[in-house]
Amino acid sequence: MAVPSPPRCQGCDAVPVTNADEGSLxxxxxxxxxxxxxVVWHGFTQMSTYAQNRPIIVDYAEGRELIDxxxxRYLDAISSLWVTTLGHRVPELDAAAREQLDRVAHTTMLGNGNxxxxxxxxxxxxxxxxSEPHFLFASDGAAAVEQAIKIxxxxxxxxxINDRTRYLTLGGAYHGDTIGAISIGAGGFGTDVFNPLRFDVLRAPGYDDLGWADTAVAMISAHAHELAAVVIEPLVQGAVGMWLTDPESVERVGDACREHNVLLIADEVATGFGRTGTLFAAEQCRVRPDIxxxxxxxxxxxxxxAATVASRRVxxxxxxxxLSEMTLYHGHSFSGxxxxxxxxxxxxxxxxxxxVLANVRERATQLHERLEALANGNSAIKEIRQRGLMVGVELAPPEDDLRWGxxxxxxxxxxxxLLRPLGDVVVLMPILTITADEIDRIVDVLDAAINEVCAQ
Ligand SMILES: Cc1ncc(COP(=O)(O)O)c(C=O)c1O
Structure with missing residues (x-):
């Protein structure tokens, strides 16, 4: 099969690695x-090079391992793109699905309940x-974000009040790939082609800028009269490459929203359900988002x-x-x-x-210690960024286009x-029930992989 050279796009490294077996079946x-x-079109994947990039084709799974x-066998060290929490084929979760099948698989939430x-x-x-939440269910994170924007x-x-039409969002933000979500997102990730479809937002710096909260607070104060909401990913901006901030900065932004009567939307699609060491990252920040x-x-x-959670006030x-216009005329077929x-x-x-949270904290400490030791004196590693079991290992290639990640x-x-990079950031996002031995296995393998690829 002749494979054309694909264009490079930011955030998705679309150039084939190697494939000794290319063409053989x-x-x-x-x-x-x-x-x-x-027959399948894979998301965020250049299909002309898909086969050469060593995809694994999963047949089944056991615990934290995928079997192709x-x-x-592969240890799933990215939690199947940050979703798996307890493991695959958890007997209790399997049983819950089976029991529900004996009742009903799906009924509509539009005007009726389940x-x-x-x-x-x-x-x-x-x-x-x-505070006093109501849940509007959806299917994917991007849909939950889209709902939040509209709400x-x-x-x-x-x-x-008809002039609160704008959103303040952050550099490096990723909120999903629907049009609303990419509008409040920061661009990159190969989505720049859609720029003509994006609506305009106000943008403060991302967490890579130590002064991000100062700027955000000043912008909230200056633009409150036109702001519908401020949108943040509490503590960790994940998809940009695990940029981290401190709880106090998030609190200051939350306080500014409250002071100036601007809604705060916390996107916990990635940080939620234990990844950062608490059930939700906002718990570490003394903020109570409106949405x-x-x-x-x-x-x-x-x-x-997925779900969009609205406070009682909202x-x-x-x-x-x-049937009045006060109604939220929004709702998906498979909601709830x-x-x-x-x-x-x-x-x-x-x-x-x-x-599970106790395990997250223990394994996060172990992982931190092992990665510190790995990075120490290792010129191939630029920085380790970790909050709980969300980790980015940023590599330091000496020149562009080496595709180290x-x-x-x-x-x-x-x-x-199984790992998947974000550019030259290797993401480690282990399943939250991971054992000490498996943490060692991940770091040992990463060490060997870095030595193989980056040793000059
Ligand atoms: C913070 C954040 N919000 C929203 C999304 C979009 O979620 P989904 O891929 O389920 O649409 C993501 C996905 O990575 C995310 O990290």
Missing amino acids: TSAHDRWVDRDAA VDGT RITIELAEALAPRVPV AFQFWTNQG MCIGKGLTGGYLAM YEAFLGPD NALAAAVALRHLQLFEELD RRVCAASVDRGV
Whole structure:
């Protein structure tokens, strides 16, 4: 197959690594990749080079390991793109899904309810850092963000305030890939082609700038009269490469929103459900967002479910006569899916029963110590950024276009640890029940991969 040279795009390294077996169809893996590439279009993936970039084709999973169609095992060190919390094929979650199947898989939430979805919302309500919350369910994180954008806008128009139409968001922000989400997102990630479709926002610096909160607070003060909301990812800007900030900076932005009567939207799609060491990152920041977006880990990574969580104040701004324009005319076909709700409810219970957060804290400390030792005196590593079990290992290639991030991850996959980079940042996002031995396995493999790729 002739493969044209693809254009490079920011955030997605689309150049093939190597492929000794290119063209041969000897293993089950090769046959499945061929079938895959013939009919499936993979997100954030250059399909002309997909086959050469060593995709793994998963057949089944056990605990924290994925087993491919050739029977090769891989430790899932990216939690299947940051969604898996307790592991794959967790008996209790499997059972919850099966039991719900014996009742009903899905019914609509538009104008009607479902018992299991109500039970889930009741269980979530005391755990989210949002006052007297209501949950508008969706399927993916981007949809939850899109809902938050619309809710914040209509919150003001429902009160007859029509000039609160803008959003203050941050450099480096990623909130998903729908048009609203990429508008409040910072660009890059290969999405610049959509610039003509983006709406305009006010943008403060991201967490890579130590003065980001000073600037954000000043902008909130100057633009409050036109701001519908401020949107942040509390503590960690994940997709840009794990940029970190401190709780006090988030608190200052939260305080400025309160002082100037601007809504605060916390996007916890990535940070939620234990990744940073608490159930939600906002808990570490003494902020209570008006609106919060959750997704990814909500069902433990089992099923597509997200939610936009609105405080009572926000929710009540939508109450009015039947069929009136006060209504939020928004809602997706699979909102509040019963199967997903059953798994999410059991997941929330298990999270406490297994004291998952204690494991996150212990393993985060171990990982921190091991990575510090790895980075010490290692010129291939520029910086380690970690909050809980969200980690970015930024490599320091001596020149552009060496594709170290891509190649180090490929070398890790060869050694049985599944990693995926963000540019030259190797992301480690282990499943939250990871053991001490598995942390050692990840760091040992990363060490070997860096030595193989970066030793000059
Ligand atoms: C902070 C944040 N918000 C939103 C999203 C979008 O979530 P989804 O991919 O489920 O649409 C992501 C995805 O990585 C994210 O990191």
